[in-house]
Amino acid sequence: MRHRFLAGAALVLMAGSAQAQKLEGAGAVYDPLTLTLEGPQMDERTGDNPFSDVRLDVVFSQGSQQWIIPGYFAGCKDAADSSCTGGKLWQVHFLPSVAGDYQWQVRFRAGKDVVFEEYGGKTLPGNGAKGNFTVGEAQNDPVRARGILRYTGDRYYRYSGDNSIFFKLGPDAPENLLAYDGFDATPNFKSLRKNWAPHLSDYNAKEAKSYLWAKGKKGQAMLGMFRYVADQNLNSVSMLLWNTGGDDRNVFPHLLTVEPSEYEQMKPAEQWTKGTIKDRFDLSKLAQWQRALSYADKLGLHLHFKLQETENDRFMDGGETGRTRKLYLREMVARFGHYLALSWNLGEENVQKSGDVVHMSHYIDALDAYDRPIVLHSYPHQKERYLPYLGNGSALNGLSLQGSNDDFADVRPDIADWAAMSKQAGRPWVMSYDEPGSAQGGAGVDAAYPATKLPSERKTIIDPEHFMREVVWNSLTAGGNGIEAYYGYETGCTDLNCQDHRTRAEMWREGVLALSFFRTYVGEKAASMAPYDWLTANGDDYVFADPGRTYVIMPGKDEISLKLAGENGRFDVDWFDRGLGGALQKGSLASVEMSQASTSAKAAVSIGSPPAGGSGKWVALVRRAADEEIMVEAESFIAQRNDSVRRWYRVDANSGATPTPDPDDKHLNHASGGAYLELLPDTRTTHDDKLVREENFTEDAGSMAVLSYDVDFPAAGRYYVWTRIHATGTEDNGIHVGLNGEWPINGRRIQYCPGNNQWFWDSRQRTEGQHCGVPGGIWLDVPSAGKHRVEFAMREDGVEFDAFFLTRSAVPPSWVASLNAKAAPPKKAKEH
Numbered sequence: 001m002r003h004r005f006l007a008g009a010a011l012v013l014m015a016g017s018a019q020a021q022k023l024e025g026a027g028a029v030y031d032p033l034t035l036t037l038e039g040p041q042m043d044e045r046t047g048d049n050p051f052s053d054v055r056l057d058v059v060f061s062q063g064s065q066q067w068i069i070p071g072y073f074a075g076c077k078d079a080a081d082s083s084c085t086g087g088k089l090w091q092v093h094f095l096p097s098v099a100g101d102y103q104w105q106v107r108f109r110a111g112k113d114v115v116f117e118e119y120g121g122k123t124l125p126g127n128g129a130k131g132n133f134t135v136g137e138a139q140n141d142p143v144r145a146r147g148i149l150r151y152t153g154d155r156y157y158r159y160s161g162d163n164s165i166f167f168k169l170g171p172d173a174p175e176n177l178l179a180y181d182g183f184d185a186t187p188n189f190k191s192l193r194k195n196w197a198p199h200l201s202d203y204n205a206k207e208a209k210s211y212l213w214a215k216g217k218k219g220q221a222m223l224g225m226f227r228y229v230a231d232q233n234l235n236s237v238s239m240l241l242w243n244t245g246g247d248d249r250n251v252f253p254h255l256l257t258v259e260p261s262e263y264e265q266m267k268p269a270e271q272w273t274k275g276t277i278k279d280r281f282d283l284s285k286l287a288q289w290q291r292a293l294s295y296a297d298k299l300g301l302h303l304h305f306k307l308q309e310t311e312n313d314r315f316m317d318g319g320e321t322g323r324t325r326k327l328y329l330r331e332m333v334a335r336f337g338h339y340l341a342l343s344w345n346l347g348e349e350n351v352q353k354s355g356d357v358v359h360m361s362h363y364i365d366a367l368d369a370y371d372r373p374i375v376l377h378s379y380p381h382q383k384e385r386y387l388p389y390l391g392n393g394s395a396l397n398g399l400s401l402q403g404s405n406d407d408f409a410d411v412r413p414d415i416a417d418w419a420a421m422s423k424q425a426g427r428p429w430v431m432s433y434d435e436p437g438s439a440q441g442g443a444g445v446d447a448a449y450p451a452t453k454l455p456s457e458r459k460t461i462i463d464p465e466h467f468m469r470e471v472v473w474n475s476l477t478a479g480g481n482g483i484e485a486y487y488g489y490e491t492g493c494t495d496l497n498c499q500d501h502r503t504r505a506e507m508w509r510e511g512v513l514a515l516s517f518f519r520t521y522v523g524e525k526a527a528s529m530a531p532y533d534w535l536t537a538n539g540d541d542y543v544f545a546d547p548g549r550t551y552v553i554m555p556g557k558d559e560i561s562l563k564l565a566g567e568n569g570r571f572d573v574d575w576f577d578r579g580l581g582g583a584l585q586k587g588s589l590a591s592v593e594m595s596q597a598s599t600s601a602k603a604a605v606s607i608g609s610p611p612a613g614g615s616g617k618w619v620a621l622v623r624r625a626a627d628e629e630i631m632v633e634a635e636s637f638i639a640q641r642n643d644s645v646r647r648w649y650r651v652d653a654n655s656g657a658t659p660t661p662d663p664d665d666k667h668l669n670h671a672s673g674g675a676y677l678e679l680l681p682d683t684r685t686t687h688d689d690k691l692v693r694e695e696n697f698t699e700d701a702g703s704m705a706v707l708s709y710d711v712d713f714p715a716a717g718r719y720y721v722w723t724r725i726h727a728t729g730t731e732d733n734g735i736h737v738g739l740n741g742e743w744p745i746n747g748r749r750i751q752y753c754p755g756n757n758q759w760f761w762d763s764r765q766r767t768e769g770q771h772c773g774v775p776g777g778i779w780l781d782v783p784s785a786g787k788h789r790v791e792f793a794m795r796e797d798g799v800e801f802d803a804f805f806l807t808r809s810a811v812p813p814s815w816v817a818s819l820n821a822k823a824a825p826p827k828k829a830k831e832h
Contacts, residue, residue, distance in 0.1 A: 021106065021126065026133040029099050030144040030161060032338045033133070035092045036074070037106065037126055043086035044075065044283045045255060048110075050086075051327055052279055054124070055115045057107040058092045062100050062135075067369040069094050072334040073283070080213035080287035083184055093338035095370065097148060097160055099137040105130040116326060143300040149341035150371040151397040154527055154818075155419055155428045156481050157373050159341075165526055166341070167518045168302065168482030169472070169511045170229060170236030171504070172434050173495040175306065175348070176248035177239035180292075182218040184285045187260040189249040190496075196221035198500035202228040211295040213288045223295050228501055230299040233512040235341075237296060238304035238434065238484050240348070241332060244272050246311040248496055253289075253331065255280045272315045278324045281331055290335060302341040304400075304434070304484065306377070307332065310349035319352040321359040329360070333367040343373035345400050350378055354388040358395075365395035373398050373430065380404035386418065391425035398430035406441035406462060408470035412542070415478040416531050431480040436471045442486035443467055445493055445503045453500070458492030464507055465617070472514050473554050473578065473619065477544035478531050482515070513581040521576070521584070521621055525550050528814030537561040537604055548809030549629075551622040553607075560620060561604040567594045568717055569808030570625040573607045579615025587611050591625070627714035630806040632790075634677045634724075639708040645695055646705045646797050648677045664800070667726045670759045670823040672803045676726070679705055682798030685729030696797045701736035701743035705794035711806065713782045720810060721778045722763045723792075724802040727752045732798035734766065738791045739780045746779050749795065759802055759823040761816045776810060 025033035035058055042050040056071030069092050076087035096102060106129040111121025139145040139161070147161025156165040179186060179193045186193060203224035212219040229237055243251045245268035255277040256263055263275040272278070293303060307329070308316075316325040336342065344364050346357060361374055368374075377400040378385045389396045399418055403410050415431040422429035436442060444462030451458060475483050485504060487495050493503040501508075518526065525546060532545040540556025548567050553560055564571070572591045574584035589608030610618035635650050649658045651666055652675035659680045668674060683689065684696040691697050698704050713719070727733035733752035736743060751764050753772030764773025782788055792801070807813065 021129050021131065023104075023131060023133060026096075026102075026135060028136045028139040028144070029096055030139055030147055030340065031096070031135075033094050033096065035071075035094070035104065035106075036077070037071075037090045037092075037108065037129075038088050039090050039108065039124060039126065040110070041086070041088045042073065042075075044073070044280055045085060045277070049279060051281055051331065052113050052115050052323075054090070054110050055107070055117070055121065056090045056092065058094070059105045059107065060094050060096075060102055061104075062096070062098055062102045065098070067094065069337075069369055070330055070334040070367055072331060074287070075283040079284045080291050081215045083214075083284040085283060092334070095148060095338050095340070096135045097370075099135050101132060101134050103130065103132045113323070115330065116323070143298065144340065146300070147340070148370050149302065149343075149373065151373055151430070152371070153428065155423070155430055155479060156527060157398070157430050164519075165523065166235075166302070166481055167476065167515050168236050168432060168484070169508075169515050170234040170238070170302070170484055171487070171501055172238045172304075172484035173487035174498045175238065175240050175309075175495050176243065176251055177237065178241070178289060179248055179250035180222055182214075182222060183288050185256060185260060185282055186285070187250045187264045189264045192248050192496050193250055194499050196225045196499055198502065199225035199228050202231070208295055211291050211298075213291045219288075219292060222292050225499075225501065226292070226296045226299055226301060230301060232501075232505070232508040233515070234508060235300065235515075236302040236304060236482075236484060238306065240306045240309060242308055242312070242328070244276060244312055245269055245315060246309045252276065253281050253286055253328070254278065255282050268311060269315070272312065278316075279327050286331075286335055293336060293339065297339040297341075300341070302343065303336070303339055304343050304345060305332070305336065306345040306348050308347045308350075310347070310351050310379075313347045313350055313352050319356045321356065321363050325360065326363065329364050330367060333364065337368050337370070337372075343375055343398070343400075344368065346374065346376045346396075348377045348400075349402070350376055350385070351382075354385070357389065358393065361389070361395035375400045375430075375432070377402060377434065380410065383414070383418070390422055391427050393425075396429065397427070398432060400432055400434040402435035403433070403437050406437045406460075408436055408467070408474065411436060411471060411474050412478045412531065415475060415480040419479050419530075431475075431478075432482060432484070433471065433475045433480055434484040435486040436467075436475075436483060437462070437486060437488060440488045440490040442488040442491065443471075443504055443507060444488075445491050446506045448506070449493075449503050451492070454492035454503070455497040455499070456492055456494060458490070460488060460490035462491070464510075467507065468510050468514075468578070468617075469554065472511050474542060476514060476518055477542045477552055477554055479526075479529070479544070485511075510579060513578055516581065517576050517578070517619065522550070522552060528818070535563045537563070546814045548807075548811035549624050549813070551620070553620040553622065555610075555618065555620060559609060560607050562592075562607055562622060563604045564592075564594045567809055567811070569594060569628050570715065571622050572625055574621045574623075575610045576619045576621060577611075577614040577617065578619050579617035584621065585611045585614075592622075624809065625714065628808045630711060630713075630719075631803065632709055632711065632805075633673050633675075633803050634707070634792075634801040635673070635675050637677075637707040637709055641706045641708070642703060642793075643705050646679055646681070646794055648705055648707055648801070649680055651676055651678050651800075662798075664728050664798070667759070667800060671726075672724065672759075676800055676802040677707070679794055679797050679799045679801070682732065684731045684796065685798055687730055689731065691731075697731070698794060699749075701748045701795075702738055702741075702791070702793045707792045707801075709790045709792075710787050711790045712787050713785055716782055716784045717808060719780050719782055719806040719808060720763060720776065721747070721750075721780060722761055722805040722807070722813070722816070723750055723778075724759055724761050724804070725750075725752050726759050726800035726802065727756045728800070729756075729798065731796050732800075734795035735799055735801070736793045736795055737778065737780065737804075738793065739782065740789050741791075743793070744780070746777065749773075750778055758820075758825055760820050761805070761813075763812070776812070780806075 765777030
């Protein structure tokens with residue numbers, strides 16, 4: 001292990017050449033690439049400061065998109081192997097997210113503290129260097145094809161490649177994961193440094209050899225640990241990047257001023273004030289961290305980076321985002337910001353001032369080019385600290401929640417309450433329960449794990465079934481994106497001393513079944529679901545639902561009676577064995593039927609009992625029969641009649657001229673299938689335009705411009721009709737709907753008032769008392785199963801018609817609000 005000591009020097013104008021730029025890794029989308037540049041010869045410890053006095057940014061562009069990526073001082077090309085302390089190489093890592101031709105251009109400058117100034121200092125040789133490369137479409141690696149984990153504005157993080165929701169499960173411990181004896185200059189305070197020996201047998205040399213360091217001599221056990229986590233189908237690991245003065249004190253990216261053994265003896269604050277060089281970083285240690293974390297990234301693991309903890313979150317700049325903190329954050333983003341799935345956690349059990357948290361969140365958000373998860377963690381009884389950050393109060397987009405007791409009673413209300421508050425504030429947060437339970441408990445060691453192998457005495461035992469129900473399934477059915485399991489201080493293998501994730505092997509086995517269930521059977525529907533525990537008669541059921549469509553029910557002690565008030569139609573009932581997994585199974589009832597006569601507010605129906613046998617641990621999945629919801633594109637009509645005065649015309653990217661007058665431009669943006677129908681000519685768009693009955697307006701449903709669709713209905717009953725219209729004026733927003741040549745009163749006068757000048761889903765009927773329409777007033781009573789003719793007819797000319805949707809549910813589809821919001825025109829910037 002090498003030791004480094006501080007030596008000061010005055011700033012000197014840097015000389016040197018940056019004649020070479022080398023680009024490596026350009027391939028398919030989401031393949032990371034590295035641009036290496038030659039710059040001035042510098043040292044991590046002596047002379048001018050390469051971390052503060054040189055600024056490297058590279059601007060990558062593709063079409064109209066642009067990414068500004070911070071670079072860092074790498075020193076030499078093999079720092080992880082040679083433990084070099086300096087050199088003349090700088091690097092930038094970039095993740096291309098779209099295929100096509102890219103350009104890059106270097107911004108490279110030097111001067112005192114130039115890293116904090118976007119355009120300060122003097123240019124270095126190589127500034128302005130540019131080049132190009134091409135990124136291909138095909139991505140054969142399924143991990144990389146998934147894309148970058150991003151915040152997209154809803155309550156789940158998603159992968160950019162396939163838009164899939166990230167449901168999370170993994171260890172939250174040990175927090176000192178990087179306190180590893182294979183890394184340079186890593187102390188051993190309280191003998192908490194790790195060797196990860198229990199996972200040496202998990203090392204896969206064929207796959208991981210290139211990620212070792214010290215010329216292949218170090219890293220096997222740590223890489224084996226990551227391999228074990230991935231082999232259990234877990235998808236997340238958590239770690240502190242800086243814990244100087246904290247619980248462990250052995251993890252930091254900075255250079256030491258003293259021997260590690262002397263650092264270990266210092267008081268917490270002195271470790272920072274006297275034992276650390278606050279503005280210089282350890283090149284080889286960081287390069288070694290990169291090797292290890294790059295392997296975790298290759299395996300598809302989400303990296304939960306905790307930037308600080310409560311004991312030291314005011315060490316840097318007194319808690320503010322000043323010179324020291326900015327240097328640290330920039331170095332972390334530059335070094336690690338190119339991994340596919342990561343979260344920036346601003347602090348564990350954070351106690352900074354709210355304004356300081358806000359500034360820190362915005363600073364890291366500006367550095368990171370990929371809309372990453374940015375979260376915060378607080379003490380369990382100090383969650384009111386989150387209030388100032390709601391809405392646009394910060395760049396936070398999620399919470400890393402902590403519990404207080406091993407009954408886990410706070411899990412559900414924490415997730416549900418903060419999800420609701422953040423949504424109400426206009427910026428939904430993603431909820432992850434990352435430290436469930438008490439400081440002593442949390443996730444207990446498996447009963448079968450030998451006590452003789454534990455690093456400390458097991459004083460607290462947590463019922464594994466209680467943890468599985470009240471933490472894993474509870475968090476997912478409350479609307480959280482998952483959990484990380486905390487190892488309490490009395491479990492025998494703890495948040496600081498644990499080196500063997502097999503201590504929770506049984507918990508991992510059952511936990512991944514929960515993730516499998518949500519990925520397979522819930523998936524995208526989760527974005528439209530929320531906790532609705534009151535929809536069953538039992539007080540101990542957990543219900544996660546999109547009412548009228550999908551219900552996931554974690555049953556309590558009694559048989560489930562599900563309240564389906566206002567619903568009619570058939571609901572399929574399936575059961576999932578959460579202890580053994582496997583396919584969905586049928587219980588005593590394959591389905592339940594709700595009729596129009598049973599839709600009172602108190603209506604409830606038993607869904608029967610789960611199958612016999614299995615593990616005896618069941619989750620119910622109740623779904624509206626798949627064939628009872630019908631979506632039809634407007635342009636797929638089979639016939640058009642009564643069209644001599646007004647006619648429906650298809651509009652798409654290739655459509656030609658249409659009859660005039662037609663005052664509208666094409667509205668293909670957000671149109672389903674890239675096409676729609678428009679009723680032309682359009683001679684009346686506003687109330688001031690002349691109304692000519694039976695020409696530009698008709699109340700005689702079915703008399704003008706009738707579109708016919710043959711629809712195969714699965715069952716008789718009432719079907720509510722939703723239409724997607726683009727209304728550009730007050731007189732371009734009404735049509736009629738009928739069935740089998742009949743035009744019932746409940747299908748007449750479909751009216752659009754909200755959502756003008758955009759594509760908008762709605763179901764409203766105009767009445768004498770409500771000219772903008774009564775919500776839910778449009779339906780068709782279908783007399784029998786089988787094929788029937790659904791027809792739409794003109795009420796006003798100029799209507800633009802994209803699609804219609806038929807459903808047995810009287811409850812508005814939950815996706816309606818989301819699609820309407822996405823199609824809304826951009827808001828105008830506020831004037832100042």
